[in-house]
Each structure stands twice: as structure tokens, then as C-alpha cells.
Amino acid sequence: MRGLGVLFVVSLVIFCCNFDSSDAELSKSLLKLLKKVNKDGPYIGVLTPSFFELNSLLELPSFSPGEIKYIDHAGRRFRIGHIDSKKVILAMTGKGMMNAAATAMSLMTLFHISHVLHYGIAGNADPELNIGDVAIPQHWAHTGLWNWQKYGAGPDAELPLESEGDFTRDYGFLNFGKFNNISDDDDYLENYLNNVWYQPEETYPVDGTPESCDRVFWAPVDRSLFELSKKLEEEVKLDGCLNATTCLPNTPKVVTTKRGSSASIYLDNAAYKSFLNSQFQVGPVDMESAAISLISHQMKMPYLALRALSDQAGEGDDDNSYGINTFKPLACANAIKFLMEIIKKIEASMDSSESMVSSF
Numbered sequence: 464m465r466g467l468g469v470l471f472v473v474s475l476v477i478f479c480c481n482f483d484s485s486d487a488e489l490s491k492s493l494l495k496l497l498k499k500v501n502k503d504g505p506y507i508g509v510l511t512p513s514f515f516e517l518n519s520l521l522e523l524p525s526f527s528p529g530e531i532k533y534i535d536h537a538g539r540r541f542r543i544g545h546i547d548s549k550k551v552i553l554a555m556t557g558k559g560m561m562n563a564a565a566t567a568m569s570l571m572t573l574f575h576i577s578h579v580l581h582y583g584i585a586g587n588a589d590p591e592l593n594i595g596d597v598a599i600p601q602h603w604a605h606t607g608l609w610n611w612q613k614y615g616a617g618p619d620a621e622l623p624l625e626s627e628g629d630f631t632r633d634y635g636f637l638n639f640g641k642f643n644n645i646s647d648d649d650d651y652l653e654n655y656l657n658n659v660w661y662q663p664e665e666t667y668p669v670d671g672t673p674e675s676c677d678r679v680f681w682a683p684v685d686r687s688l689f690e691l692s693k694k695l696e697e698e699v700k701l702d703g704c705l706n707a708t709t710c711l712p713n714t715p716k717v718v719t720t721k722r723g724s725s726a727s728i729y730l731d732n733a734a735y736k737s738f739l740n741s742q743f744q745v746g747p748v749d750m751e752s753a754a755i756s757l758i759s760h761q762m763k764m765p766y767l768a769l770r771a772l773s774d775q776a777g778e779g780d781d782d783n784s785y786g787i788n789t790f791k792p793l794a795c796a797n798a799i800k801f802l803m804e805i806i807k808k809i810e811a812s813m814d815s816s817e818s819m820v821s822s823f
């Protein structure tokens with residue numbers, strides 16, 4: 464009995480330190496705990512949008528929680544632990560650009576992080592890619608920042624505030640009138656929605672002059688992480704079958720691609736996804752990756768996003784057997800499989816990557 468009691472006390476000491484705070488400010492006790500955690504850093508930060516993707520990873524034996532299991536802050540849980548032998552901090556961002564950016568910012572400013580990896584599932588806009596493929600774009604754009612032109616103004620008309628440098632016509636526009644279904648004749652029909660012009664984000668570099676912004680449309684991922692992914696592309700074999708009888712028509716593969724795009728828009732519309740592919744040559748379309756890419760870019764933090772294609776973003780029948788519901792778990796498992804490989808190999812490329820260290 465006595466032995467058991469001692470064991471109980473010892474385990475209390477080891478596992479007591481899960482910290483939880485309902486305040487948004489950094490309290491003294493939170494700062495103390497962060498200092499303790501950060502002393503063991505740097506960590507690889509791993510962000511994912513939803514419970515579905517998070518739990519698929521947490522269920523794996525390769526993730527083991529640390530002595531301090533997590534720190535809660537600002538509505539997010541930052542889980543501390545190991546994936547294989549690598550130290551990681553894992554957090555769920557929540558849906559959309561705002562949540563992704565806010566969580567990425569917290570991760571990078573609270574913790575001693577060397578790299579940020581982001582994984583999840585995505586819609587596919589590229590006819591060359593297949594459901595189940597894990598796409599790793601070199602650049603991500605936020606395609607939800609628009610300047611919406613008044614009805615009657617054409618592509619040659621200057622946008623409001625364009626002359627001040629606040630907006631640009633460099634990245635093209637979507638014309639709603641082009642998307643009418645004309646069955647009988649080929650007349651070009653207009654509507655009052657006119658054009659929206661895609662705009663770069665204002666980013667504020669961590670080492671720049673405060674309040675002086677750079678405008679970035681295509682936010683790059685880290686060069687050495689991208690090169691590492693290219694090397695692993697052939698090596699890592701992905702699963703194509705859900706079970707003994709249900710398999711994808713093509714064996715899925717890891718593909719390093721040129722571009723992906725994100726916006727706080729759930730894209731389930733074939734016409735718009737085809738437009739995005741022809742205008743911007745994007746493969747994966749999602750709601751978070753570009754936000755974290757933009758934040759990482761301005762924080763000078765090495766970043767890589769891998770997204771497994773789980774649906775055709777509005778193409779085909781919702782119930783078709785290659786749709787999101789059937790192969791979503793397989794796509795997610797494939798993304799995590801590649802994530803694990805990257806995490807294993809990251810050390811080799813660590814030195815060559817520029818990394819930002821927060822100092823608590």
C-alpha cells in the first residue's frame with residue numbers, strides 16, 4: 464500500500480503540470496511555464512485545422528506526450544510531446560484564415576519553434592492530381608482578399624485606392640458575368656456583380672520597420688523543407704486502399720507542386736475551382752494553409768504545408784464513391800504518413816534553414 468502511495472505521489476509530481484489559463488494575457492505563471500518548456504526547445508510546431516485531422520495523429524503510437532503535456536492559451540491547446548525522437552508542439556487551429564493565422568502567431572511567439580509544419584485534407588483544383596495524393600505546393604496565396612469593382616467599370620478602369628498603392632490589378636479578376644449558363648445562344652450576359660480583383664496581403668516582416676508593409680500574394684514555403692519533400696516524394700509509398708475491397712483507382716502519390724490557394728470559403732463549386740486553376744495554376748484549395756504561410760513568411764519561420772486531396776471541390780456527384788466521405792480518412796492518413804517522414808528527416812536540413820527563435 465505504502466509503495467503504491469509513493470508511486471502515486473511521484474506520478475502526481477511528474478504529471479501535475481498541465482497548465483490552463485482562461486486569460487488572454489501572459490500571466491506570471493504562464494510565463495514561468497513557457498520558460499520551462501522553451502528551455503527544452505526548439506520544437507517543431509505542427510498545426511492542423513480540425514479535430515478530425517488532429518485525432519488521426521494523436522491516435523498514432525508515434526506521438527508521445529511530454530512531461531508537461533500541454534499549455535492552453537487563448538482558446539487553443541498546445542500539446543507538447545515527441546514524434547519519434549523529435550520534440551513537437553501540436554495545435555489545432557480551427558477553421559478558416561483568421562483562426563489559422565491567430566494560432567500560428569501564438570505558436571511562434573509563445574514557443575521556441577524551429578519549423579512549422581501544417582497538414583490536413585484539401586479540395587483538388589488540378590485535373591492532373593488525384594484524390595488521395597498528398598500535395599506540397601511551393602507557394603500559397605490567399606485568394607479571398609478582393610477589391611470588388613462597381614457595376615459598369617471594366618478591366619481598364621482604375622480600382623478605388625489603386626493610385627495610392629493600396630490595391631492592384633496585377634493578379635487578375637473574376638468576372639461573374641462569364642459564369643452564366645447560356646443554353647440557347649452564346650450571348651455574353653452581364654450581371655450587376657461585375658468583377659472582383661485578387662489582392663496581395665499586407666505583411667509586416669518581423670525584422671522590418673514597424674507599420675511598414677510588404678505586399679505578398681504568393682507566400683513561399685521554406686526552400687530546404689520543399690527540397691527535402693522533393694527528395695522524399697519517390698521514397699514514401701502511400702496507401703491506396705481503405706480496406707480489403709475499397710481502393711482508389713490510382714495509387715496515391717506525394718507531389719511537390721507549384722501552387723495552392725486558401726480563403727475562408729468552403730469551395731464546393733466546380734466552375735470556381737476551375738477558374739482558380741486556370742487563373743492561378745493552383746492544385747490544393749483549402750481554408751488555412753496560405754494564412755500560416757503568410758504568417759511564417761513575415762515571421763521568417765521555415766514552413767511547409769502538406770495537404771491530402773480528399774475531394775474534387777465541387778466536381779461530380781457528392782455521393783460518388785471517390786468523394787470526400789469515403790476517402791477522407793485514407794487521405795488524412797497519407798498526409799500524416801508523409802508528415803512523419805518529414806519530421807524524421809528534418810534535423811539534417813535544420814542548420815541550413817533560417818529560424819526565428821522567441822526568447823522567453
Ligand SMILES: *[C@@H]1O[C@H](CO)[C@@H](O)[C@H](O)[C@H]1NC(C)=O
Nearest residue numbers: 642643644645646647733734
Ligand atoms: C444549363 O442549363 C440547361 C438548361 O436548364 C441544363 O440542361 C444544363 O445542365 C445546364 N448546364 C450546366 C453546366 O449546369
Ligand SMILES: *[C@@H]1O[C@H](CO)[C@@H](O)[C@H](O)[C@H]1NC(C)=O
Nearest residue numbers: 705706707708709710788789
Ligand atoms: C470497406 O469500406 C467501404 C467504405 O467505407 C465499406 O462500404 C465496405 O463495407 C468496407 N469493406 C470491408 C471488407 O470492410
